[in-house]
Amino acid sequence: MQNVKQTKALRHPPRKKMRGRWKWYLPFYLMMLPGLLYILINNYLPMAGIVVAFKKVNYRLGLFASPWNGIDNFKFLFKSGSLGTMLRNTILYNVVFIVIGTVLAVAVAIMLNEIRQKFASRLYQTLILMPYLMSMVIVSYLVFAFLSGETGYINNSILKPLGLQPISFYQEQAYWPFILVFVHTWKNIGFTSIVYFAAVVGISKELYESASVEGATKLQQIRHITLPSLKPTVITMFILSISKMFFSDFGLFYQVPKNSGILYPVTQTIDTYVYNALMNQNNPGMSAAAGFIQSIAGCILVILANALIRRISREDAMF
Amino acid sequence: MIVSKQERVIQIISHIVLGLMCVCAVIPFWLLLAASFSDSSYAVAEGYKFFPEALSLDAYSYILNQWAQIGRAYGVTIVVTIVGTLSSLLITSMMAYGLSQKNLPGKKLITVLLLITMLFNGGIVPQYMIYSNYLHLKNTLLGLIVPNLLTNAFTIILVRNYFQTSIPYELLEAMQMDGAGPFRIFWKLILPLSKPILATVGIMSAVTYWNDWNNGLYYITDSKLFSVQQLLNEMNNNILFMANNAGQLAGVDVTTLPTATMRLAIAAVAIVPIMIAYPFFQKYFSKGIVMGAVKG
Numbered sequence: 001m002q003n004v005k006q007t008k009a010l011r012h013p014p015r016k017k018m019r020g021r022w023k024w025y026l027p028f029y030l031m032m033l034p035g036l037l038y039i040l041i042n043n044y045l046p047m048a049g050i051v052v053a054f055k056k057v058n059y060r061l062g063l064f065a066s067p068w069n070g071i072d073n074f075k076f077l078f079k080s081g082s083l084g085t086m087l088r089n090t091i092l093y094n095v096v097f098i099v100i101g102t103v104l105a106v107a108v109a110i111m112l113n114e115i116r117q118k119f120a121s122r123l124y125q126t127l128i129l130m131p132y133l134m135s136m137v138i139v140s141y142l143v144f145a146f147l148s149g150e151t152g153y154i155n156n157s158i159l160k161p162l163g164l165q166p167i168s169f170y171q172e173q174a175y176w177p178f179i180l181v182f183v184h185t186w187k188n189i190g191f192t193s194i195v196y197f198a199a200v201v202g203i204s205k206e207l208y209e210s211a212s213v214e215g216a217t218k219l220q221q222i223r224h225i226t227l228p229s230l231k232p233t234v235i236t237m238f239i240l241s242i243s244k245m246f247f248s249d250f251g252l253f254y255q256v257p258k259n260s261g262i263l264y265p266v267t268q269t270i271d272t273y274v275y276n277a278l279m280n281q282n283n284p285g286m287s288a289a290a291g292f293i294q295s296i297a298g299c300i301l302v303i304l305a306n307a308l309i310r311r312i313s314r315e316d317a318m319f
Numbered sequence: 320m321i322v323s324k325q326e327r328v329i330q331i332i333s334h335i336v337l338g339l340m341c342v343c344a345v346i347p348f349w350l351l352l353a354a355s356f357s358d359s360s361y362a363v364a365e366g367y368k369f370f371p372e373a374l375s376l377d378a379y380s381y382i383l384n385q386w387a388q389i390g391r392a393y394g395v396t397i398v399v400t401i402v403g404t405l406s407s408l409l410i411t412s413m414m415a416y417g418l419s420q421k422n423l424p425g426k427k428l429i430t431v432l433l434l435i436t437m438l439f440n441g442g443i444v445p446q447y448m449i450y451s452n453y454l455h456l457k458n459t460l461l462g463l464i465v466p467n468l469l470t471n472a473f474t475i476i477l478v479r480n481y482f483q484t485s486i487p488y489e490l491l492e493a494m495q496m497d498g499a500g501p502f503r504i505f506w507k508l509i510l511p512l513s514k515p516i517l518a519t520v521g522i523m524s525a526v527t528y529w530n531d532w533n534n535g536l537y538y539i540t541d542s543k544l545f546s547v548q549q550l551l552n553e554m555n556n557n558i559l560f561m562a563n564n565a566g567q568l569a570g571v572d573v574t575t576l577p578t579a580t581m582r583l584a585i586a587a588v589a590i591v592p593i594m595i596a597y598p599f600f601q602k603y604f605s606k607g608i609v610m611g612a613v614k615g
Contacts, residue, residue, distance in 0.1 A: 025424065027501040028417040035414030036429070038469055041449070043436040049445025063448045108340065111333035114326075120334070126601050127341035130348075133593055133604075135530035137551045141586040142347040144579075145354050145367050151579060153350060156366020186343065191608055198609040218326045250533070258555060274443060275536075284444050291442030299439045 053292035057284040073289035080286070082264075082273060090248050090269040093177075097184055098241045101192050102234060108189065109196035110226055114218075125197070129190035136251025143183060143256050170258060176266045183256055184249070192237070199233040200226060232313060239309050243302040246270060246294045270294045348590065355379070355584035362580050378584035381577065388542070389550065389585060395460070396546040400528040403464045407524045408517060411470045415478035416505050433472035447537055462538030463546060468527060474520055477610060481516040482509060515603075522600045523607040529593060547589045554582050 049063050056069040077083055108128070115121040131139070146153045147169040155166040169175055203226065211221050248269035257267045259276070268276075270290055277287035350367055355378050357371035365372075382389055418426060446466065456462040486509060494504050510517070535549035545553065554577060577585070597604070 021424070025420070028420055028423060031413035031501070031505070032417035032429075034410045035470055035475065038410060038465075039433065039436060039472070041454070042446070042465075042467065042469070043440065044432075045449050046441030046446040047439065048441070049449060050441045052445050052448065057448075059448075059452065062452050063445060108337070111337055114330050114333045115337070116330065124337045124341055125605065126598060127344050128337070129601070129605065129608075130594075130597065131344050132608075133526060133530075133597060134590065135532060135548050137532050137548045137555075138530075138586055138590055140555065141551065141583060142351055145347065145350050145583060148367075148579065151354075151362050151366045153367050153369075157368060160366075189340070190344070194605050194608050217323065218329050255552070255555075278444060278447065284448070288442065288444040291444050295440060295442050302438050 050288070050292055050295065052284070053288040055285065057288070069285070073285040074293075076283075076286050077289045082268065083290075085265060086268050086270050086273045086290075089253075089266065090271075091245060093180065093184075093248065093269070094241070094245050096181055097188075098238065100181065100185055101188060102238065104185065104189055105192035105196050106227075106230060106234065108193035109200050109230075110222060112193065112197050113200045113226075125190075125194065129194060131187045132190045134187070136249070136255040139183065139187060139251075140255040140258065143179070144258075147179070170260050171262050173263055173266045176257060176263055180252060180256065180267065184252055187252075195237065196230060196233060199230055203229045235312055236309065239305040243298070243305040245301055246297045248272075250275065348594075351583055351590075352587055355580060355587045357580065359578050359580050378578075378581045381581045382584055382588060385577075388545075389547075389588075391543065392545050392547045392550040393588075395463070395544060396529060396548070399460065399463045399531075399546060400525055402460075403468060403528040404521055404525045406464070407469050408521050411474050411478055411520065412510065412513070412517065413505070414470065414475050415482055416501075416509060418475065418479045419482040430476075433475060436472045443537075450538065457538050458541040458544060459538075460544065463531070463534050463544070464528075466534050466538065468524075468531060468534070473611070478513070478516055478520060481513060485516075486512055518600075519603045519607045519610070522603045523611070526593070526604070547585075551582070551586055551589065554585070558582075 052063055052066070053073055054068055054070060055066040056072070058066045061067075112121060112124060115124065134142075144152070147155075149155060149166065149168045149170065152169070154169075159166055167175070169179070207225050207229075208221055211225060216224070248271045250269075250271040253267050253269045253272045254275065257263045259272070260267075270293075274287045274290050274294075277283045277290070346369075350369060353369055353371055354362065354367035356374050356376070357367065358373035358375035359377060361371060361373035361375075417423060418429065420426070450462065450466050451457045456465060490508060490512075491504065494508055499507070530548060532546070532548035532552050535544075535546055536552065539545060539549060542553075558579075
């Protein structure tokens with residue numbers, strides 16, 4: 001976290017007596033109480049509860065009283081054979097999302113910056129960001145309108161007129177890597193390009209002016225001024241995404257393929273597996289074991305990623 | 320300034336590419352709307368079209384007929400969004416206010432504890448068990464409001480930074496001279512002066528609550544407490560269930576299940592409020608995204 005230079009917040013409390021000091025600060029603690037309690041319940045109790053990965057879960061006994069069963073949950077997880085698939089899917093999709101997302105978003109940000117008409121620029125920003133506002137449930141309905149086997153737009157209005165066989169998208173694995181990448185990009189491109197656009201707008205105008213005085217063309221300016229200035233933002237965003245390498249957008253992988261079992265080999269990620277094992281197979285132990293691996297691996301990656309930022313540019317490090 | 324030929328070309332290309340992307344962004348919504356207005360039997364025969372030839376309001380009259388359920392889901396969503404956003408703002412800003420005090424004992428410890436939550440989480444299984452087994456939030460409105468969405472370390476620190484840098488010290492001092500205590504200062508000075516950050520954080524929170532279906536998925540099984548998003552999700556699941564178990568449906572009356580066109584109409588009704596409100600708060604929304612991403 002950035003340490004913002006602090007204005008003197010309040011008149012200094014009485015220094016001498018401890019009791020006076022506590023009394024002074026008591027109202028502040030009272031006001032912080034709801035937040036503190038919430039963080040305790042919402043974040044810290046589940047951290048303690050991660051021991052459930054090593055237990056044979058019994059809902060009647062609850063989280064902490066359930067009997068231990070060592071690493072049995074992990075054994076089951078490895079034996080189930082889905083671990084490899086879900087790890088591969090989670091990581092591969094993330095890699096593709098990061099690469100495509102970064103390249104496209106930087107391009108969009110630069111193009112937005114070239115638009116001279118204020119109104120057009122505002123309009124583009126507003127429209128491109130719109131999909132980001134929608135929940136994944138809604139997105140799954142939008143996708144359904146295009147892909148549905150019987151009534152979908154693609155089958156009826158594109159394939160049929162071309163004389164091609166209709167495709168049952170929700171039963172065919174081959175198409176889903178592309179569909180998921182497309183949907184993810186469609187939904188998030190507005191978000192990432194707004195971030196990069198803010199960075200582009202922040203670049204000093206004088207740099208461009210002196211460059212054009214010296215006869216640099218627009219393309220040269222983009223190459224030698226804009227892109228290098230974006231480097232820190234790209235690095236920060238990149239490392240932030242690396243730290244989420246073991247996490248996936250549950251909604252994207254659960255809602256958009258409609259949790260279709262046939263598609264699992266190409267759509268199942270750690271998050272959808274954890275959910276399905278918890279809710280459908282009623283197997284909280286295995287689910288917790290998968291969650292445990294995800295949390296630990298995620299934590300290690302965050303720390304590594306942060307160490308990496310520190311080496312590249314100290315002030316961008318998170319801690 | 321003379322615009323060079325190259326610059327011209329770049330501008331034209333930018334307009335074309337961005338224009339196309341905007342069309343891509345908007346067109347699915349158009350298809351959804353058009354589909355929801357198309358006649359059911361026409362849709363089955365011809366599929367969804369951007370300009371359907373046979374229009375019908377059947378899907379929407381279905382919504383009116385089923386208003387007892389759909390309207391209720393709407394009510395749940397609205398209540399959850401309002402209560403959730405207001406409590407979130409209050410809890411977050413009070414916490415940030417405490418942390419903005421320079422010499423508050425224990426401030427460092429609390430900040431570290433907050434940062435840890437950004438690094439590590441226990442995962443969904445223990446959290447689910449705590450909320451359902453110990454706190455009994457299952458099938459209550461609180462189950463939609465509380466888990467994960469009330470506040471988080473990142474927002475608290477964002478608001479704290481704003482308090483620390485943007486509240487003029489002279490005003491604070493003047494209020495203290497008048498004998499105002501911490502509560503009064505918070506209510507009368509800090510909150511009114513922090514409208515920009517509260518608007519940004521509040522809008523992000525409202526959108527999150529309006530769109531949330533995760534909490535419903537885990538904590539709500541009672542259809543009386545379904546939000547709009549969960550209702551849509553449940554319909555998806557029911558249809559899927561039907562597709563997978565065709566022929567062995569005993570207790571379910573198939574005719575009462577909404578057709579695809581009707582479901583699309585409900586989705587359209589869930590989108591519309593957000594589409595209408597969006598242009599008005601787009602500025603704050605973009606701001607929130609930039610703050611959220613750069614120091615996430």
